[in-house]
Amino acid sequence: MKRILGVALGILTAIGGFVDIGDLVTNAVVGSRFGLSLVWVVAVGVVGICLFANMSGRVAAASGRATFEVIRERLGPRAGLANLSASFLINLMTVTAEIGGVALALQLASSVHYLLWIPVAAVAVWLVIWRVKFSIMENVTGLLGLTLIVFAVALFLLKPDWGVLAGQALAPAVPAEETAPTYWYYAIALFGAAMTPYEVFFFSSGAVEEGWTVKDLVQSRINVLVGFPLGGLLSVAIAGCAAVVLLPAGISVTSLSQVILPVAEGAGKLGLAFVLVGVVAATFGAALETTLSSGYTLAQFFGWSWGKFRRPVQAARFHLSMIICLLVGIGVLATGVDPVLVTEYSVVFSAIALPLTYLPILIVSNDPQYMGKHVNGRAVNVLALAYLVVILVASVAAIPLMIVTGAGA
Amino acid sequence: MTSPELVPLLPVQGRILDAQLHLLDRQVLDHDGVPVTTVDDLELSGPALGEEIPQGTPAPVLDALLTGPVLGTRIFGGRPPSSRLIRIHWKDVADVGVVVRLGVGGEGLDASWVERWVRDKIIARIPGGRHDPR
Numbered sequence: 001m002k003r004i005l006g007v008a009l010g011i012l013t014a015i016g017g018f019v020d021i022g023d024l025v026t027n028a029v030v031g032s033r034f035g036l037s038l039v040w041v042v043a044v045g046v047v048g049i050c051l052f053a054n055m056s057g058r059v060a061a062a063s064g065r066a067t068f069e070v071i072r073e074r075l076g077p078r079a080g081l082a083n084l085s086a087s088f089l090i091n092l093m094t095v096t097a098e099i100g101g102v103a104l105a106l107q108l109a110s111s112v113h114y115l116l117w118i119p120v121a122a123v124a125v126w127l128v129i130w131r132v133k134f135s136i137m138e139n140v141t142g143l144l145g146l147t148l149i150v151f152a153v154a155l156f157l158l159k160p161d162w163g164v165l166a167g168q169a170l171a172p173a174v175p176a177e178e179t180a181p182t183y184w185y186y187a188i189a190l191f192g193a194a195m196t197p198y199e200v201f202f203f204s205s206g207a208v209e210e211g212w213t214v215k216d217l218v219q220s221r222i223n224v225l226v227g228f229p230l231g232g233l234l235s236v237a238i239a240g241c242a243a244v245v246l247l248p249a250g251i252s253v254t255s256l257s258q259v260i261l262p263v264a265e266g267a268g269k270l271g272l273a274f275v276l277v278g279v280v281a282a283t284f285g286a287a288l289e290t291t292l293s294s295g296y297t298l299a300q301f302f303g304w305s306w307g308k309f310r311r312p313v314q315a316a317r318f319h320l321s322m323i324i325c326l327l328v329g330i331g332v333l334a335t336g337v338d339p340v341l342v343t344e345y346s347v348v349f350s351a352i353a354l355p356l357t358y359l360p361i362l363i364v365s366n367d368p369q370y371m372g373k374h375v376n377g378r379a380v381n382v383l384a385l386a387y388l389v390v391i392l393v394a395s396v397a398a399i400p401l402m403i404v405t406g407a408g409a
Numbered sequence: 410m411t412s413p414e415l416v417p418l419l420p421v422q423g424r425i426l427d428a429q430l431h432l433l434d435r436q437v438l439d440h441d442g443v444p445v446t447t448v449d450d451l452e453l454s455g456p457a458l459g460e461e462i463p464q465g466t467p468a469p470v471l472d473a474l475l476t477g478p479v480l481g482t483r484i485f486g487g488r489p490p491s492s493r494l495i496r497i498h499w500k501d502v503a504d505v506g507v508v509v510r511l512g513v514g515g516e517g518l519d520a521s522w523v524e525r526w527v528r529d530k531i532i533a534r535i536p537g538g539r540h541d542p543r
Contacts, residue, residue: 063507064507065436065507065508069436069447072434072447073434073435076433076434077434077449077480077483077484078484080434081484130535130537130540131537131540131542132542133542133543134542299444301447302446302447302480303436303437303444303445303446303447303476304444304446304524305443305444305445305524306444308542309542309543310542311538311539311540311541311542312532312535312537312538312539312540313528313532313533313538313539314443314528316524316525316527316528316531316532316533317523317524317527319532319538320527320531320532369507370507
């Protein structure tokens with residue numbers, strides 16, 4: 001019974017933890033401009049993140065090594081440092097976006113300007129990282145994030161023409177008012193939102209935090225294989241809501257209030273209350289994960305003592321680096337830069353940086369010295385190589401498309 | 410590497426370690442499993458670079474694992490003066506596997522002075538810094 005509860009809890013937190021500010025904003029933007037014609041990208045991204053999380057979780061459980069230790073060992077100091085710089089900066093950008101997302105959601109709930117909420121949100125993130133047990137942190141934010149299911153409820157209450165939605169989803173085509181480069185630019189953004197590198201740093205480091213062994217692999221596989229696809233359905237519901245309400249009205253999403261507007265229209269005040277809780281929980285949870293990830297990447301690269309399972313004094317540089325990251329995030333947001341804009345760039349840069357973390361994990365998960373008999377099976381390798389191609393193409397195409405489309409304008 | 414002037418080490422029982430593959434950039438744990446640092450570079454005994462090597466010189470042996478600023482010089486070139494090197498003596502190494510395990514505690518090592526400084530000057534002074542999360 002306890003085991004079933006454990007599995008259920010793991011699945012639920014995986015669903016609730018799947019959506020972050022990047023998924024919220026990108027799916028709503030895409031829904032409001034392209035309808036459901038980019039849903040296939042969410043599917044590609046979900047399969048990809050399942051595969052990636054499966055490999056990095058297995059590396060962590062079988063060898064006890066987290067992602068960035070492995071990256072440095074395999075790539076050496078130079079390429080490793082270049083990789084660290086890119087991954088760390090993009091992760092810092094995501095930290096900034098998530099804290100901004102928490103602040104924006106709190107502004108919607110309270111009518112207090114978001115700039116005032118930013119220090120509050122950042123201090124709250126730090127307090128949780130400083131004090132709260134890892135598993136409690138994961139479970140509470142994950143379960144509260146489940147309230148985002150209200151997007152799916154609202155989609156039903158909006159009584160859309162399901163035939164039209166299915167048509168958009170099953171026969172994808174570039175809408176008449178958009179260009180093909182913009183379509184592909186947003187395809188990459190959506191892919192980056194679903195397959196963010198921090199999820200993998202967090203997932204593999206979390207496996208070490210929770211002391212996974214090979215025995216826990218089955219449960220982790222269930223969590224990932226069931227939780228992430230259901231989380232992906234939430235993403236689709238967000239895009240669907242935007243496609244039903246905002247696309248016909250000609251509103252393209254540029255703010256968080258527009259992301260949740262369809263929920264207010266479909267599910268009323270109660271729906272609005274749920275979606276606000278959900279957005280705060282999802283962005284807050286992701287802010288925790290990204291902030292921890294920035295500490296994880298630095299500590300693992302330089303070999304510092306790290307982990308929330310240790311007292312802060314036993315992982316001093318790890319905690320100091322996270323405090324500095326949060327301060328940098330506050331500083332960037334204090335300039336008044338639009339958090340939604342930061343989010344839109346962060347997902348694209350995530351897609352650009354993805355090969356840097358994907359390739360070393362793919363190599364190590366085939367290395368018997370680390371993995372013993374838990375190396376990748378043939379089927380996983382075939383799929384992983386196919387994804388390597390997809391990831392490389394997305395990464396290489398992102399910057400030219402960003403320039404050609406003026407960042408999707 | 411196989412200069413004919415050097416007398417080969419006596420054949421010894423044990424494993425062959427590749428410095429690049431098994432030592433460099435590996436995580437170092439102390440005897441309690443607490444991470445200390447990463448192996449940033451190695452120090453070998455023997456003649457300095459560019460020095461004439463006389464006949465019959467014994468082959469160099471590994472003296473110490475290096476850490477700290479030496480990482481910067483390994484990436485960007487150059488070499489810090491010997492007095493600035495932070496060493497973990499090879500005799501303190503207990504085991505080399507996927508990680509390098511030391512037979513001593515990390516607390517007293519030179520290699521962990523930054524960690525100690527950050528802990529004592531900053532982290533320990535923030536309320537709750539000694540709180541056990543579990």
